[in-house]
Amino acid sequence: MDPKPGRGRHPAPGKSVSEQFHTAGRIKDLGKSVQFSWPGVYFEGRFRGTGLGVVLDCAAADYDVQVDGATVATLVAPGDTTHWINGLRDGEHTVRVVKRNETPGDTSTFKGFVAAPGGAVLGKPAPRDRQIEFIGDSITVGYGNVSGTRDCDPEQVRRNTHTDVSHGALTARMLDVDYQINGFSGLGMVRNVAGITPDVTYRTYYDRALLNVDGDVWRNPGTWRPQIVVVNLGANDFSDLTPGEPWTPDSLADAYRTAYGEFLRELRARYGAGTALVAVGFDRNTEYVRQVVEARNAAGDNGVHYWFLDQSGLDFLGCDQHTSAHDDRVIAGRLAPFLNGLPTGWWGGTTARGPGRGPLPPASGPAAGRGAGPVAVPIAAVGAPGAVVGRVPFGTYSEPMTINGVGAATRAGVEGVRNFRDAGGPGALPPGVLYRSGTLHAMSAKGAHELEGLGVRTVIDLRSRPEVTERPDSLHGTAIRCLHVPVFTEQRWPREQMELYPSMAEHSGRAVLAVLRHLRTEDKGPVLVHCASGKDRTGVVIALVQTLFGASEAEVAADFVRSNAELGLPVARPSGPRGHNTLPVAAEHLRRALLWVRSHHGSVPAYLRTQGATEEDLSVLPGRAPAIRPPAAPA
Template identity: 30%
Template sequence: MKMKLLKGFALALSMMLPGLAQADERLQAVMQKLAAGQSITLATIGGSITTGYAAQPPRERGWAALLAKSLGPKVRLVNAGVSGTDSAAAVQRLQSQVLDTQPDLVVVEFGVNDQWLDPAVRGSSYEALLRRLLTAPRPPAVVVLGLTQQGNQPRDAVDLQLALAAHYGLTAVDFGRWMQARVESGADRWATLYDEPVHPNAIGHQRIALAVAEALHAATRQPAGSPQPVPPPLPEPRFGRAHEFTRMLAGDTLKPYRQHGFARGGEVHPEWTGQQPGWVTTADDAEASFLAYGSEIAVFHAESDRYRNLEARVDDGPWVTLRGQVPERQGYLGWHYTVVGRDLEPTAHLLHVRVKRDEWAGSGRPASLLAVMSAGLYPPALRPDDFAPEPASGDRIAPSDPRLRWVGRIGELPAGKLLAWSGSELRARFSGRELGLGLASTHGATSYFTVEVDGRRHVLAVPAGSAGDWRLREPLSDGPHELRLVKRTEGSMAEAVFTSLRLAANGRLLDPPPARPLRLEFYGDSITAGACDGDVAEDQYEDLYPHDGTRAYGALTAARLGADYVGIAVSGIGITATWHDLLMPEVWDRVAPRKNAAVAPPDRRAPDVVLLNLGQNDHGFPASKGQSIAPDFGTRYLAFVRQLRGRYPKARLVLLMGGMSAPREQPAIPHAVQQAVQQLRSEGDDKVWLYRFEAFAWAHPRIDVHELMADELVRFLKDEVLK
């Protein structure tokens, strides 16, 4: 075999190579290193064709092994072929299976499998493979291998991959063109290379190895370019950068926060090194929910003629079928990357999976998912920006306009409405194709807002120290629109002032949306503020983007009950102890969490229910110093509850515990809360309740725990408080 390949090289060097792009300097350097007798590491990454499927034995007679042997004994082969995977799955395994091996040369093959990948994904995922290889700490030479099925069709994925190779100046081997040229010259036949349409046979693997070898040896014949000690910067991406920033949940990290009917297990991918079981079920009513992250969330799941279908959605998005029942995969287990949510806000999300009720209901067949794969976990500098720093075309509408409905504790300033507390909300209805918002940052860091137009969420960042207008980039349709502007960053971190609303030149403000029938007001600490609820790894306060008060348990509870939400919450605060210089009794009634902030005037509309959840920091701060909770915590807790009752004499009052570990670790907290309830009831106050959350987290709760807390609280309020 080696002799036949070498004869093929001699033939290749005497003629032009169809489908071969100009070799890049990095590849030239690798081939010159090999020619000089030095060792190199060759890595191949692709699907089943790269594994050597249909050649016997595959790992010895597949094209990758044949190529490595033909290059000589100084070549170490790392074959990262995994059957049934495409470039979207490949970016998830690239680091551990390829980059960690420190390759000198990488051949990338996904022309066949990417043909079955979602067309909206394949450009971004394949481009990300190339970019991650080229920006590695020790970037290898990269060769793009474009394989098609028998007959050189279809070519959608291959043509895209070859165009990306040209965009990045990489050597590319268009095997379809190479082979078609041989067919047209009478030197070969397609039928010789394939026993079925998809996978080449042993002869087909020989031809692929020959085509790639020709390209590599041709690189040594081209004049070397000038040495470049610093690689040139990459060109701008053609398909975005979402798949450069990925995260995979599998094995022990794939843990549902809520599930029924699923069990740990199911078939694992036999070729994926270190792969662990996922979740499997035969129950018709099985469902599970997971915490996931990113702007694109997909499920990697099994498919064959003996599986059944699942369906999934992200947050409250549409249900998407995860096609596990694939009749054409008879006796052959396959795997598929199915996108469930795309163009999402690049932060934390909830993924819900359930067995699909279809013709396979009651069959007892298994349904299985192996991993959740996310893309688009952008670093701060690359996050998409939905707003342009410029005004809309219409006249300014003052914040005091009666057609603007304000919800929350809103401060009044000469410049406009002070929005300090997270959850502060503007509601309005308008017509016109443009939306502009005037805002100024007055204290702290960047303020983040959720801007919801007709139910579609956008994120607006008002950087620290900035003031101006922001116009929604997305043009709106004709007709009426409904707006919600909600501050998501907690008040102790950032404050902002709303200065104006601007619409299109022909737009107009309409009558406001109707008032909500119920009003809930929450007092609490970082748990209630939603601190760290979208953080991917450890708790952090450097980047406030993932800290979203609109997805904390209180805001979720209000939304589910159709209620107004007022959130008076500060990270690190307590009644007797604090991580900074504020105690809740000092700022609870102010328009901002500052001692010099004005006391809020009496509420125009008093809350129907006031909820208090404090105590975590009364325990946590002294415990961090090896000290106990203040001995007068119970007395001061009751005193603060009396202050709340004094401001809201007719409200239902609910004293909460939990969300984090303090009530479990410090018995004084549940004791104080219980005593406060008993004392008020003994005085004739029959509108006070106690509730202790079962859901909790040792670190700050993420949105999955907030979801569970909201589930509990909604049930309790409906069953006990609002009946």
């Protein structure tokens, strides 16, 4: 019997839990557990078997669980629990647990991994060869970066802060380095935002492992020796002065420059002459940071460097006008080449880019700080060229800008049907068993026979009853049968796409289950899923099916956004009132749908069980049964 979520067996007695995992974050090792506070702390392990328990005691923070480089669960304030990931193929796997958000008032506890019956937790993976430390405020944390809106209440900020996709974490992925995100929102070098809590600043907390414990000091185990430290502090120092504060613009600037210089000297003493210190100029602090760097260089420390955070191309659509996930990708695309060009000896090595290719090219011209556009984040995969065996791949996160073969499945045309394509290819879902499209009301007789020629015997229509009545599918007397499984029964749903997608995820379970049951029975033949345009409701249902079959988030997102090109929709959201059929889709919309499933149910299989799925229904998934075979080509 598979283990279930809840309290479970803890790691073997007598052993330190830290023997199970690799981490670069600031932790307090208590033997049977470790405690931590900073955002973005991650734990990487290896195991063998069909399942794994993640043992946590944290009622404040959220966590992503990534297996073999793909996010399989998002745990929202999980409490004291063992969360089980089941149904994996029997073999060796990697696991990464990462703290998504910022909870400086709470201590989080990680108690390690527990293997499912018949499996084992293996030795800890190897660390990466290089390290970067990111020091900063809310911009470094990724404050509200996946919200999709600037208007957030405190709870929305907490749930929509995603440090694992902050620009620091993305930069680390691009350079294939271990990292720390030592960020604390609202705090500055000498003054905090709007003058709050004048008795403390960022420097009050910097030395701590546990932010909520006065006097706590992090004990470096000797393994943290970053080659680069990036400091981005000052946006809060120079926020608007409020009545009653003792500062004048000049006294604040003087105190800031003095404190910043002292902080850089402390970092130099801590990490030695071989570490490059990068001071970031951002917004109102730009000139003051440049002056601090010049002063340190003049004093003989040429290992201090200045980098300007260019705001061009940023939309600031995070909570309270902070940088968004889109902005974090843009910033990472500019910062990584700059860091790679520093005199650290990194140039010419081997990273996730592949053997002999070296890291990213040194910064020069626009890439040195201006003008570089968004980039896809390269992910090192176990067993892939250039990956180091034994290391855990960073979780997949990419905003697909082009198809480039990722998620692009076999192309077949059906006359009179828009957005028709094969949904197979990603993960273990083969081409030729599942198709997707827009409505079939205008399908010609030729198109119906083309559909029949692909072996399709069943159409699953996701539209509401009024839509079906107004525009019924035209099957032209073929043997294809239509199964109506509406996502929304009536033609009423949220107007805003950021609200629509979690709602669609909530109501798509029956349709996903219907697809699985047809895929499980070979004599039913391939199935076609469609709605009106084939992009929103169909996109969510297909994404959930592809996720079930082991597709990575990047593969699923690439197929999802392909609808924009198929339908000729603009990438940018059009101005003026539009219906959903004419609005483009974005990977962020899909991520919100997947997040709803993970946060409410832990995994897609668990979600489907609430919809009536049996173990027989789920037997079609990878690792549970022989692979699905596409039908033979018609004679």
